[in-house]
Amino acid sequence: MRALFSNMKGFLLLVWLLEVVCVAVAAVNPSLNDDVLGLIVFKADIRDPKGKLASWSEDDESACGAGWVGVKCNPRSNRVVEINLDGFSLSGRIGRGLQRLQFLRKLSLANNNLTGGINSNIARIDSLRVIDLSGNSLSGQVSDDVFRQCGSLRAVSLARNRFSGSIPSALGACSALAAIDLSNNQFSGSVPSGVWSLSALRSLDLSDNLLEGEIPKGVEAMKNLRSVSLARNRLTGNVPGGFGSCSLLRSIDLGDNSFSGSIPGDFKELALCGYLSLRGNAFSGELPEWIGEMRGLETLDLSNNGLTGQVPNSVGNLQSLKMLNFSGNSFGGSLPESMANCTKLLVLDASRNSMSGGLPLWIFKSDLDKVLLSENGASGSKKSPLISLAEVAVQSLQVLDLSHNAFSGEITSAVGGLSSLHVLNLANNSLIGPIPAAIGGAVSLKELVLKKNFLIGKIPMSIENCTLLTTLSLSQNWLSGPIPAAVAKLTNLQTVDLSYNNLTGNLPKQLANLANLLAFNLSHNNLQGELPAGGFFNTISPTSVSGNPSLCGAAVNKSCPAVLPKPIVLNPNTSTDASPGALPQNLGHKRIILSISALIAIGAAAVIVIGVISITVLNLRVRSSTSRDAGALTFSAGDEFSRSPTTDANSGKLVMFSGEPDFSSGAHALLNKDCELGRGGFGAVYQTVLRDGHSVAIKKLTVSSLVKSQEDFEREVKKLGKIRHQNLVELEGYYWTPSLQLLIYEYVSGGSLYKHLHEGSGGNFLSWNERFNVILGTAKALAHLHQSNIIHYNIKSTNVLLDSYGEAKIGDFGLARLLPMLDRYVLSSKIQSALGYMAPEFACKTVKITEKCDVYGFGILVLEIVTGKRPVEYMEDDVVVLCDMVRGALEEGRVEECIDERLEGKFPAEEAIPVMKLGLICTSQVPSNRPDMGEVVNILELIRCPSEGQEELG
Template sequence: MRMKTTSFQVTVAVLLLLSPETTIVLVSSLNIALNDDVLGLMVFKADVKDPYFKLSTWKEEDDSPCNWFGVTCDPYSNRVTELHLEGLSLSGHVSKGLLRLQFLQTLSLSRNNFTGLISNPILTQLIKNSQVIDLSENGFSGSIPDQMFIQCGSIRSISLAKNKLTGQIPDSIGSCSSLQNVDLSSNLLSGGLPKTIWSLTSLRSFDLSCNFLDGEIPQEKIETLFDLRVFNLSNNNFSGEMPDKIGESLLLKSVDFSNNYLVGTLPASLQKLSLCNVLNLRGNYFAGDLPEWIRSMKSLEILDLSVNNFTGLVPTDLGDLESLKTLNLSLNQFNGNLPESLVKCLNLSVIDFSLNMFTGYIPGWVFGLRLKDVNLSGNQFTGNVDFGESAAAFESLEMLDLSSNSFSGVIPSSVGNFSRLILLNMSRNSLIGSIPLSLGGLKAANVIDLGHNQLNGSIPNEIGGASLLEELRLESNFLTGSIPNQIQNCSDLTTLILSQNNITGMIPVDIAMLTELAFVDLSFNSLSGSLPKELTNLTNLVSFNVSHNNLEGELPLGGFFNTIPLSSVTDNPSLCGSIVNQSCPGAHPKPIVLNPNPSHSDHGSTSLNMSHKRIILSISAIIAIGAAVFIALGVIVVTILNLHVRNSLSRSAAVALTFSGGDDFSHTRSPSSDYGKLVMFTGDAEFVSGTHALLNKECELGRGGFGVVYWTALRNGRSVAIKKLHVPSMSKSQEDFDREVKKLGKIRHSNLVLLEGYYWTPSLQLLIHEYISSGSLYKHLHEGNDENTLSWRERFEIILGTAKGLAHLHQMKVIHYNMKSTNVLIDCSGEAKVGDYGLAALLPSLDRHLLSGKIQSALGYMAPEFACQTVKITEKCDVYGFGILVLEVVTGKKPVEYMEDDVVILCDMVRGALDTGRADECIDRKLKGDFPVDECVSLIKLGLVCASQVPSNRPNMEEVIKILELIQCPSEGQEEIE
């Protein structure tokens, strides 16, 4: 208010110095200008939906908009210069009202829901007239027009990030010499990087990450970008080498070229970047040794060279990078010892050396620094694990993964001093001795994994002190004693794996108090007694395996236990119940007989006894007759319903709806909603035998968790596959079903089974897919004869094709949810096609228990987080299933195989073989002729990485594809292409 008064006084003072006529003209012009800003903003508001009334202060009767929400004015002229409307959930189109703001310099509409083409002349004009434009995180679409950057005036900063922009970056961008900040990240842009960008000599920040840009990065004139601070080309498809002279942009602070297809060695000019804080080259094909000159980049805080093909030793002077906070060298081929010089990196917080070939002992600095995350898994480290009694990491460490090495000795009792530790993984080593009592001191721990070691003794009662535990894995050790009752204190526990030990005693009833439990495996122990009936209270159970024990008595009735698989309770000879096909001995009351002596002469007593027997016989007869009648009625009702469904389906085809091809998915409703709706996304609409053939069991191709699949033919002779969905009463409304299926129908990729149409009624839903004649991958791996077995090259191409199909689904924001070999089909040319994707979206909600029930056939493929309600299901769930599938293809074995006295978990078996240097023994013996063993072993490693227990440790599918292409021998890959 004070500022406004001052402005008014200045204006009055100026007017008093002018003639009356001039004063009148200026006052009139001033009022018109102020009203022009009000009018422009009100026109803009009229075209905007404002669900939270953030623009309620904007009123057309105001003389000035300078006090309006989000509006900034010049203090002297009172003209609008800035408009900040970020994150208000506004939607609609950007109207021409903003063009009336003649002095607008900054426009920020980020994090809203605005839509429309980016080529809209209004947006183009706004960009030309302003200095700062931020339209990020909206729904703008279309390609960027050339006109946007022609005569672009004084524009300094433009952000169009996180929209839906397509097409190429126009060459005209090079004409905006005043541009300092450009952010076009997270769009759908394609094509190459314009060479004209090197003309932007004022450029400071350039972010094109997360697009589909390709080609080589132009080499010439990059040194002209003297002021460049941020250069981000990550998550694209760039190939070739890094520009040799990138180090000539001496002010660079962040270089991120991660997740591309770049090759070669690191350009030596990088050592000139003494101010660089971030160097991220993750997920490329860089090779060779890590150069010694890397220590010259003194300001580095983040160095990420993971998922490449670097070899050799880590430079001994790497510790000269004393500013380092994050060091990630995982998934390379480094060897030798970790450099001792890193003890000088006092700011180091995160180290990841996993999945290399490092050897030797853990250096003292690992626990001497205040590290937060330590990952040394998947190497060849040896010796005892020594945390040290005064480790600085006790108060800082949150993640410690030492799994899959060759550590020996006992677990130090000081492990309980890690007061902030969230994850402890020391599995798959050669650790001995008992589990330290101090483990209960891990008050913050969510995951403790000590499986696959040689630990003995009992599970300590103190484990209950780790009250935040969600996962406890102690399988494949030599543990004895009983399951401690104190486990009930871990109320968040979702996963309890104690299999393959020597645990005795009864299953404590207190386990029933752990209501979050989803995965329980107590198999291959010596447990006795009966299963507590209270276990039926565990409503979140997905798997409960107590096979190969000495349990007895009746199985619990209710909940999960009504459908528990036989394999989960097998080899407990004294268990009884319908699941194990063994009746339980019961005490049935005998009829009351008043005269136990049949020769007694008392006629009255005899009469009463005979009368009682007649009553008993009558009741039994009534029950038997009633049951027979009930069954007969049930058969009749089911038969009538089936006839009704078939007739109604045939009628629905007869009234057939209008079909259309293309992307419009148009249709016409049938005259009666009872007949349902048939929609084809292709031009084919008529079936040879009528729709009744869809329910013909003779045409059945297979059954899965979501439905039954039938074969049929269209009038033109082309075959299609029809999936009849299970549990129609649980499917969404027709509108929701239509929307979700049409979304799936628009997905097109050579490695995905095409959805061609669908049929809907409230009681029946069908999905119409292209027919793949050569059957599933499961059939080729497990049901074929040795003569027709898949070759190694065929298997590799199937894995690569499956990865590409999944990656495309994830780009389309679709999670498969049910990745397994029966859902990968092989066409006549040997190409892999992923099917059954996105079906979970057809259910009313992504209820995990319902979904897990429908995909129990995918046992062994299910990611562990599927059972945890508090963990978000992401694409990493599919990556886990893909990893298991990779192991299945390489080994020829099923994910879970049941022997007479054993259960073989493929993932565990392969890990054990890899840990002991016997990975080549896992390769499918049906493979004939010469094949590259190194490729097989590399694929085994990739499968295990994808099947990591921790979702964040799994790569995404784009990274998987790049790793696969790296694994493939270049010469053979070239021959395949030619």
């Protein structure tokens, strides 16, 4: 330590001696040695790890002509006029030695690792014209003294350092300055007013700081300004007029501040401007028509503002335009056809707006490299967004993102012509039909994202031609069939998502050879057999394979059988005994020609018959005891209903969850047919009125002998009583005896949805807005129930009530929990009295009943609401199943014909059609393919997009 201290003292002494020598020698012969000694002192303050300055020697009489690296001299005066040490990896501080270089005109120490501040002595060099200290780690505040003597200073760059504090006000007095670059620091406060009047200034870059305040008036004084960048600060207010007078301006970047107001009108005078960025501000109003007068524009970035209206036709006059970005605004309408004149356009980003209509043909006839039109929620084209590609022979397109729109129709085979395409994203649309085999023609594809559509059919084998693919996302469609072995040939794959489809069969073993895989999601399909062994699949997450009950392997914690028996395949369409799939003749049975739909219908009918017989027998057993208890209840009503709760064993127990019970008409009203509101699977419902005028609805359960013990019954009912949601009928209390149970609900005055849909008369029917609100309200209620671990079991239009405001309220929720003796056969016949709502798994004893049963019933309900038709309608010679009818119409391209004809076109197709498609997804035969209700709510909220004339449609 002592030796180190001694060495440091020696070093400091040496520096001091050098400075003394400099002063002494300079007094004797300044013309000969000032430059040498000044540079040696400068060198002593820095570290030179790469030895770049090894040629600088104190033994040289002159720094000129001796090979000093980075030093230039005036050959006449033999004095140093330029020091350029850019990128020398120097560190340390800028010392005082440089002040000796009295003839120095340019000092460039850029892109090193210098620290500390700026020595104000640099300002004493009267001849200095250029200071470039950019790209270091200099810090602290910059003193005004640095720019006190700046009469000859032409350019200063302190960019990419760590300077803080205010910009020196003295900088505004440097009238000869032509370039100022203070970008990428931490300067704060306002810009000195004098800077805005520097008439010689050509370039001003103050970007990436913490500057605040407004741009003052008077910028028109900057007549020679060519470039200005104030991006990524905290500047506010309106941009004043005056920039239009700077007719030489070629680049303006005001992006990522908080400027507001309209785009300055005098910008139209800037005919030479090639770059204009106003992104990330709060500019408002319409994009003015005069924008087409800025004919020199090559880049126009208006993204992330509050601009409205339509893109003006005059944009087509910008024939030099290469990049156009107006994403993240509120532009409506469609892209103008005049933009076909922008023949040099390479990048177009119109995403996150409210634009409508289809894609104009000129997009596919241009030389565009990138087209981003995602998240334009208004109505899309009824045709495929790629329909026009058939007319295009040559394509340069590399990125096409049309996700989160309302595009419909099929993906045509013309997609195969996009041979240069790297990214195709059509996610979150309403595309139908299969993925065309021509997709294999897009051989340059790296990302293919088609998730959240209504695509059907198989994954085409031709996908193997897209050998560069790194991302393949096909989730949440209706894809079927096996995963082709061709996927295993895509060795560059990193992310694969095939979840929430109806894929079947075994997984190709070759998938284990995909060495670059980071994620492979197979969940919620109907895949079977053993998972591939090795590679990524040895550590695959269980959630990535969940929802495939027939998969086996370590990831699903299920061992695989040694030998799988070969199944017998029945082909319902066989016509001869020799046809493939026919039953062997030696079985001696007739061919089975019934369709699967017919088998399900027969099974369901049998279930209903068994259930009806079971319930009839059970009801006969309890009818007499129910009547006796009803009589006792009527007789003692005046006593029991005045207390809460009543615990008299002979008369029963009444509990109200809030307030005291007060029945003005007594219990007799409960059994009065005149007060009956209706009958359901669990019993009859009556209306009565409390003395305070409050109406309630009372359900008398008719399966009394199957109810749990009083303790279990009360525990379950109290749980249901705690469930509160604006779209659920509130359970207000209950009454108990061993043979009679009553549930007391709030009274909903508007009647059932069934009556509004099927028993209305004249012009009194539900509008589209009312129907959509019922669908959304029902979805929210079911999502709330499922979050509370309650399955409804009984979703149908008679159990959806409408209040006086048209708000949907679901009743009868959770009642199946009160009846433990009801198995699914009895339950399905008892509460699923309308066959059309019953999920197919009710007929399968080995399949677990889950919330997905409610999702199925909800899907049927959605189709019923949109079409105005019952789930099953019996014609004279036919039976029409609603979901089959809608699905067939969708496949034939006439789904719009299914919408309730009473709406007479007063509905937005961009909402109605996706809602029907959502209903079909919810009615998938495979439970795992149905979305959960939380996802349904999110989808509905995405579907509902405000459109012009929406109120009139309501």
